[in-house]
Amino acid sequence: MAQTTAERILEAAEIRVRQAGYNGFSFRDLAEDVGIKSASVHHHFATKEALVARMATDYTDRFIAALEEAPPGPPRVARVKDLFRQSVLDDGKMCLCGMLGAEGIGLPPSVTRETKRFFEALVAALAESMGTWGTNRRTAALRLVAQLEGAVLLARAHMDPTVFDEVVDGP
Amino acid sequence: MAQTTAERILEAAEIRVRQAGYNGFSFRDLAEDVGIKSASVHHHFATKEALVARMATDYTDRFIAALEEAPPGPPRVARVKDLFRQSVLDDGKMCLCGMLGAEGIGLPPSVTRETKRFFEALVAALAESMGTWGTNRRTAALRLVAQLEGAVLLARAHMDPTVFDEVVDGP
DNA sequence: ATGATCCTACCTATCCAAAGGTAGAGAGAG
DNA sequence: CTCTCTCTACCTTTGGATAGGTAGGATCAT
Numbered sequence: 109m110a111q112t113t114a115e116r117i118l119e120a121a122e123i124r125v126r127q128a129g130y131n132g133f134s135f136r137d138l139a140e141d142v143g144i145k146s147a148s149v150h151h152h153f154a155t156k157e158a159l160v161a162r163m164a165t166d167y168t169d170r171f172i173a174a175l176e177e178a179p180p181g182p183p184r185v186a187r188v189k190d191l192f193r194q195s196v197l198d199d200g201k202m203c204l205c206g207m208l209g210a211e212g213i214g215l216p217p218s219v220t221r222e223t224k225r226f227f228e229a230l231v232a233a234l235a236e237s238m239g240t241w242g243t244n245r246r247t248a249a250l251r252l253v254a255q256l257e258g259a260v261l262l263a264r265a266h267m268d269p270t271v272f273d274e275v276v277d278g279p
Numbered sequence: 280m281a282q283t284t285a286e287r288i289l290e291a292a293e294i295r296v297r298q299a300g301y302n303g304f305s306f307r308d309l310a311e312d313v314g315i316k317s318a319s320v321h322h323h324f325a326t327k328e329a330l331v332a333r334m335a336t337d338y339t340d341r342f343i344a345a346l347e348e349a350p351p352g353p354p355r356v357a358r359v360k361d362l363f364r365q366s367v368l369d370d371g372k373m374c375l376c377g378m379l380g381a382e383g384i385g386l387p388p389s390v391t392r393e394t395k396r397f398f399e400a401l402v403a404a405l406a407e408s409m410g411t412w413g414t415n416r417r418t419a420a421l422r423l424v425a426q427l428e429g430a431v432l433l434a435r436a437h438m439d440p441t442v443f444d445e446v447v448d449g450p
Numbered sequence: 451a452t453g454a455t456c457c458t459a460c461c462t463a464t465c466c467a468a469a470g471g472t473a474g475a476g477a478g479a480g
Numbered sequence: 481c482t483c484t485c486t487c488t489a490c491c492t493t494t495g496g497a498t499a500g501g502t503a504g505g506a507t508c509a510t
Binding site: 127128129131132200202205206207208209210211212213214220223224226227242243244247250251253254255256257258259261262264265266267271274275278279 | 298299300302303371373376377378379380381382383384385391394395397398413414415418421422424425426427428429430432433435436437438442445446449450
Binding site: 451452453454455456457458459460461462463464465466467468469470471472473474475476477478479480 | 482491
């Protein structure tokens with residue numbers, strides 16, 4: 109088995125959260141996705157909260173690592189746009205933490221904490237790479253992230269991936 | 280009673296959706312908010328789908344009407360920013376259709392249809408008011424809406440309303 | 451080496467609460 | 481009397497979570 113069961117659960121859960129949100133899937137859904145019983149999902153992740161918090165942690169680490177493969181400066185900015193674009197092209201999924209950020213209040217604290225960490229890490233990893241037109245770099249990075257999250261959201265609402273490109277580097 | 284029961288249900292439901300999403304509340308929650316029993320909520324709105332679709336329709340009409348109170352041009356742009364800012368200041372709620380757009384796939388079709396209509400109407404009502412720096416006005420409007428939705432989302436994720444202002448008209 | 455023991459991963463079978471929704475009765479207003 | 485609204489009292493399905501058990505592999509002492 110190239111992938112452990114826990115990894116397959118996390119993968120299935122990520123897809124479901126990014127499509128339907130924290131309250132949009134059940135352990136039974138995941139069990140069916142992976143081909144085991146829901147009780148077995150609990151063997152790997154005791155609670156839904158634990159599962160999603162872990163998912164957000166992994167997502168953040170993976171995302172930041174992918175960003176930092178690109179050298180600072182314009183290439184890194186291009187890379188982050190591309191990561192978000194992939195999100196949209198891949199079945200119109202939201203950014204995981206965009207989705208969790210939207211649901212926000214009402215999610216378990218460990219999840220909101222990880223969500224916040226994602227955005228802080230993302231802004232930090234981008235700030236040094238931003239050109240500045242009179243605004244400080246942190247603000248410029250925050251603005252870019254807002255635009256990207258908004259672009260993903262609009263593309264989903266329109267059910268049209270080209271909306272993303274129109275927003276991000278349109279005419 | 281200055282407000283009908285149906286109106287009070289819609290109001291309570293809107294607050295709940297904007298805080299927790301379509302799957303984040305129940306008819307029993309609404310019943311408690313309004314002070315009636317859940318069966319009575321069904322008397323006014325047969326299904327959850329019908330309730331939320333109606334809610335989105337009303338929201339769109341109200342939002343567009345509020346926008347068009349402001350004359351076209353810069354005042355209208357200022358007004359839309361202000362409407363979104365209110366959203367954040369008012370307990371960090373998402374824009375209703377931003378939330379529904381995020382949840383997107385998995386929601387009933389009548390709801391996604393109304394969500395799409397909101398964004399189309401909003402972009403149309405803004406396009407004429409946008410200054411253009413080499414981009415066409417529709418694209419400029421789309422970009423503004425993306426930035427605003429993203430700003431609301433980030434403010435929520437950070438649990439800090441000032442993030443909204445930093446994104447939208449920060450230094 | 452071999453049996454006793456333990457751990458991991460999965461199972462079956464439930465539990466209980468919550469959710470969307472329904473049926474039918476009662477009470478007040480026109 | 482009838483229409484509107486609300487209630488009580490359910491039903492069915494789903495959801496998160498638990499209890500207890502089984503098969504297989506590793507570990508260890510004798």
